[in-house]
Amino acid sequence: MTRVEELTVGELAARSGVPASALRFYERQGLIHSRRTTGNQRRYSGGTLRRVAFIRASQSVGLPLSAIGEVLALVPADHTPTREFWVRASACWSEQLNERIERMERTRDRFTECVGCGCLSFERCALVDPGGLVT
Incomplete structure (x- = not known):
């Protein structure tokens, strides 16, 4: 399988199952990041899929976006959350x-x-x- 370097907002929406409007909201909240092309179009790194998956999984257990954002702020924007990151976040939220x-x-x-x-x-x-x- 070829590694996707960058995704448009539509491609990210299709691959993640998250509406483009929600992705733009996540970006405004600082949960995900994009770069802008010379035509001012958003481009997301392939690792953004994992960040979106982390957000959705966290929301599914009832965590508010504010708490999710606090934890994601610990991961540099250009890094993909790892399994170890998920384990640490889960431990923080257990209580x-x-x-x-x-x-x-x-x-x-x-x-x-x-x-x-x-x-x-x-x-x-x-x-x-x-x-x-x-x-």
């Missing part, structure tokens, strides 16, 4: 993901209790008024 799982489990349990009760009371329901603001 955050575990906390999110615990919150979701608590929410599920509250929802189950609420469905069983059926009250949907502003005074008593932890789902309707989770912060206890209504008195």
